[in-house]
Amino acid sequence: MSQKKKLVVVGSVAIDWVITPVSEREESVGGAATYFAMAASHHTAVDLVGVVGKDFPEHALQDLRTAGVGLEGLEVIEDGLTFRWKGRYHENMNQRDTLETHLNCFEQFEPKLPESYREAELLFLANIQPSLQLQVLEQMKTRPRLVGLDTMNLWIDVASDDLRAVVSKVDVLTINEEEALQLTGATSLLAAAREIRELGPKILVIKRGEYGALLFGPGSEELFAAPAIPLEKVDDPTGAGDCFAGGFMGYLSTAETLDGPTLRRAVIWGSVMASFCVQGFSYDRLRDLDRAQIDARYKAFVDLTSFV
Amino acid sequence: MSQKKKLVVVGSVAIDWVITPVSEREESVGGAATYFAMAASHHTAVDLVGVVGKDFPEHALQDLRTAGVGLEGLEVIEDGLTFRWKGRYHENMNQRDTLETHLNCFEQFEPKLPESYREAELLFLANIQPSLQLQVLEQMKTRPRLVGLDTMNLWIDVASDDLRAVVSKVDVLTINEEEALQLTGATSLLAAAREIRELGPKILVIKRGEYGALLFGPGSEELFAAPAIPLEKVDDPTGAGDCFAGGFMGYLSTAETLDGPTLRRAVIWGSVMASFCVQGFSYDRLRDLDRAQIDARYKAFVDLTSFV
Numbered sequence: 001m002s003q004k005k006k007l008v009v010v011g012s013v014a015i016d017w018v019i020t021p022v023s024e025r026e027e028s029v030g031g032a033a034t035y036f037a038m039a040a041s042h043h044t045a046v047d048l049v050g051v052v053g054k055d056f057p058e059h060a061l062q063d064l065r066t067a068g069v070g071l072e073g074l075e076v077i078e079d080g081l082t083f084r085w086k087g088r089y090h091e092n093m094n095q096r097d098t099l100e101t102h103l104n105c106f107e108q109f110e111p112k113l114p115e116s117y118r119e120a121e122l123l124f125l126a127n128i129q130p131s132l133q134l135q136v137l138e139q140m141k142t143r144p145r146l147v148g149l150d151t152m153n154l155w156i157d158v159a160s161d162d163l164r165a166v167v168s169k170v171d172v173l174t175i176n177e178e179e180a181l182q183l184t185g186a187t188s189l190l191a192a193a194r195e196i197r198e199l200g201p202k203i204l205v206i207k208r209g210e211y212g213a214l215l216f217g218p219g220s221e222e223l224f225a226a227p228a229i230p231l232e233k234v235d236d237p238t239g240a241g242d243c244f245a246g247g248f249m250g251y252l253s254t255a256e257t258l259d260g261p262t263l264r265r266a267v268i269w270g271s272v273m274a275s276f277c278v279q280g281f282s283y284d285r286l287r288d289l290d291r292a293q294i295d296a297r298y299k300a301f302v303d304l305t306s307f308v
Numbered sequence: 309m310s311q312k313k314k315l316v317v318v319g320s321v322a323i324d325w326v327i328t329p330v331s332e333r334e335e336s337v338g339g340a341a342t343y344f345a346m347a348a349s350h351h352t353a354v355d356l357v358g359v360v361g362k363d364f365p366e367h368a369l370q371d372l373r374t375a376g377v378g379l380e381g382l383e384v385i386e387d388g389l390t391f392r393w394k395g396r397y398h399e400n401m402n403q404r405d406t407l408e409t410h411l412n413c414f415e416q417f418e419p420k421l422p423e424s425y426r427e428a429e430l431l432f433l434a435n436i437q438p439s440l441q442l443q444v445l446e447q448m449k450t451r452p453r454l455v456g457l458d459t460m461n462l463w464i465d466v467a468s469d470d471l472r473a474v475v476s477k478v479d480v481l482t483i484n485e486e487e488a489l490q491l492t493g494a495t496s497l498l499a500a501a502r503e504i505r506e507l508g509p510k511i512l513v514i515k516r517g518e519y520g521a522l523l524f525g526p527g528s529e530e531l532f533a534a535p536a537i538p539l540e541k542v543d544d545p546t547g548a549g550d551c552f553a554g555g556f557m558g559y560l561s562t563a564e565t566l567d568g569p570t571l572r573r574a575v576i577w578g579s580v581m582a583s584f585c586v587q588g589f590s591y592d593r594l595r596d597l598d599r600a601q602i603d604a605r606y607k608a609f610v611d612l613t614s615f616v
Contacts, residue, residue: 091495187399190540211519214538225612227533230522232498264615304533305613307572 005070006045007253008117009036009246010136011126011150012106013050013074015057017086018236018281020093028238028282029060031083032126032150035239038283039246039273041067042294044253046246047117049073049136053081053105063287072114080105093234094209113139122253124245125149125170130162137169146258148172148249149201150241156183168200174245177208189214203263205248205270207241215267217260224264229275229300236281240274243286247273272297313378314353315561316425317344317554318444319434319458320414321358321382323365325394326544326589328401336546336590337368339391340434340458343547346591347554347581349375350602352561354554355425357381357444361389361413371595380422388413401542402517421447430561432553433457433478438470445477454566456480456557457509458549464491476508482553485516497522511571513556513578515549523575525568532572537583537608544589548582551594555581580605 011033018028033050040046047070056076064071083106086099111132118141125133127150137147149170155163156179163183167173173196177189186192189206193216196204203217212227248270255262275297279285319341326336341358348354355378364384372379391414394407419440426449433441435458445455457478463471464487471491475481481504485497494500497514501524504512511525516536523532556578563570583605587593 188540188542189538208519211516212533212535223538223612224615225520225535225538226615227520227535230497230531230533232496234496261615268615302616304531305615307532307534307569307576307613308610 005047005117005120007040007122007124007249008047008049008073008113008120009033009040009124009126010049010073010111010113010133011036011124011128011242012083013048013052013056014083014085015055016238016282017084017100018238019086019088019099020236021089021091023235023281025236025281027057028236029057029063030085030238030282032128032239032242034060034064035242035277035283036124036126036246036249037064037069038067038286039243039277040250040253041069042273042286042289043247043250043269046070046250047073047120049111049113049117051075051077051105051109053077054079056082063283067287073112073117075112077105087238089237093237096237111136111139118142121145122249123147124249125166126242126245127152130155130159130166133166134162134169137166146171146249146252148174148245150174150245151179153179153182164199167196170201172203172205173201174205174207174241174248176241177206180206205244205267207244209237209240213244213267213271215263218258218263219260222260224267226264226267226271226301227304228271229297229304231275231279234278237278239283240277243277244270244274247271268298268301271301313355313425313428315348315430315432315557316355316357316381316421316428317341317348317432317434318357318381318419318421318441319344319432319436319550320391321356321360321364322391322393323363324546324590325392325408326546327394327396327407328544329397329399331543331589333544333589335365336544337365337371338393338546338590340436340547340550342368342372343550343585343591344432344434344554344557345372345377346375346594347551347585348558348561349377350581350594350597350599351555351558351577354378354558355381355428357419357421357425359383359385359413359417361385362387364390371591375595381420381425383420385413395546397545401545404545419444419447426450428452430454430557431456432557433474434550434553435460438463438467438474441474442470442477445474454479454557454560456482456553458482458553459487461487461490472507475504478509480511480513481509482513482515482549482556484549485514488514513552513575515552517545517548521552521575521579523571526566526571527568530568532575534572534575534579534609535612536579537605537612539583539587542586545586547591548585551585552578552582555579576606576609579609
């Protein structure tokens with residue numbers, strides 16, 4: 001009998017065409033699950049569930065394997081193409097326009113968890129259609145110790161009921177600031193957080209890009225603000241939120257408890273991984289990290305925020 | 309011989325007409341020096357230099373006096389009107405449009421420091437025309453222990469040389485994020501900070517509104533990020549930056565040293581006063597504060613940011 005999986009992520013694996021004001025990469029390996037796994041792999045064993053086509057590069061599979069990411073749940077469609085996204089970032093790198101989206105084999109994607117994944121300790125439902133996120137939850141044989149979920153504005157617009165259904169079943173929601181307001185119709189983040197936590201998740205992380213993140217929970221009054229670390233140069237913001245989630249969940253999978261202080265450290269670990277993510281295209285910077293660099297960046301967050 | 313003044317602020321005193329998405333106040337006492345002084349007064353003795361007209365309300369003078377603000381340097385023009393500004397905030401309260409500006413007696417303003425102010429220990433040059441800020445500096449008989457300066461995008465546009473001249477003579481610059489980029493033409497805050505500090509100020513505070521503030525200095529590598537505290541309801545953002553500066557300089561005027569840890573605490577005190585400021589129109593909330601409320605808010609910032 002196989003050992004219980006520590007952390008399973010289900011989500012997109014993609015090939016992106018990323019255009020920034022200063023540079024461009026046409027075949028940039030991406031996808032929420034890819035970024036999540038590359039970030040989480042620095043903390044824990046992580047297994048990925050997703051789908052790619054025949055065009056998905058072997059070097060990327062090799063990078064994932066080298067990082068220790070389990071690929072038993074990665075379906076390869078031999079007569080299909082990988083999900084492709086093309087986007088252009090604005091001058092300030094905070095906004096982007098989607099130029100093209102080709103779902104390709106992702107259109108028919110029905111996540112199937114390998115048997116050994118169905119008792120995973122932690123599960124992360126990266127941003128995909130909420131109905132698929134629900135399907136994944138239904139495949140679990142035991143309730144994971146912690147289930148996290150990410151989503152996007154598209155699903156708030158077109159699949160609001162399914163989204164609310166799946167949000168009600170998870171422990172952690174990670175969501176952008178604007179999306180938190182959009183989902184709830186609230187005008188303040190405090191009000192949005194209260195509404196979201198009434199839907200189900202006792203832990204809420206509101207992502208604010210270059211301004212950091214807010215953590216609500218686990219207690220009803222607990223609130224933590226983490227800055228992002230100012231960087232001289234951002235190469236490619238793609239995947240920052242997914243790497244945040246990977247660092248956050250990866251750290252939690254190694255933690256004995258899920259109390260307030262542990263969750264705060266997890267937010268910093270998420271911020272650490274997101275900060276590396278944006279310093280390169282694709283997962284380049286995450287792939288090439290060693291432990292000393294990661295620990296030094298965590299220490300930089302301590303220095304950045306201490307004042308007492 | 310009179311005692312040395314602890315902290316002198318020179319800047320605008322105004323009557324604002326503030327329109328927010330939910331409310332409005334037609335005769336809202338404002339001005340950068342007013343806000344600064346009301347915030348600083350909770351930490352230290354503060355003296356104000358400015359000008360008002362015959363329409364400036366007696367109750368506001370009384371509020372300032374009650375707060376302990378010295379008004380020897382507040383000129384009253386008996387046949388003139390007070391500087392008036394009318395503005396409307398957008399739905400998200402982060403942006404605003406100026407609807408009307410009437411300089412009135414402020415147009416002829418030539419700051420004259422009372423004799424006893426010219427040896428002030430700390431001096432803050434709130435946002436006015438850079439040439440006037442220079443005039444104030446020239447009136448000082450001794451170099452203050454710390455000179456702070458605030459400015460705005462208008463002066464970057466129309467008085468760039470004067471602005472750079474006065475910036476080169478101060479110790480602390482407080483400036484908005486967008487203005488820091490505009491002043492330097494840099495594309496990252498780190499690059500902007502480096503350029504600004506090369507101009508002169510060894511301490512730089514970049515204000516980010518609802519996202520908090522960044523402190524650069526005093527050492528070349530020292531960097532501190534403070535969040536703003538999430539608030540359920542913002543009544544009126546007018547003066548938040550000035551109250552930040554008031555809390556910051558007010559605290560520093562009581563501090564024995566100006567080392568890194570002291571400056572970090574000063575940023576938090578600035579954030580505390582700014583957070584109160586926006587919870588009411590004008591300086592209402594600042595006027596009505598007691599010490600226990602202020603200390604509780606500081607403690608809330610500790611709770612909001614601690615993770616080690």
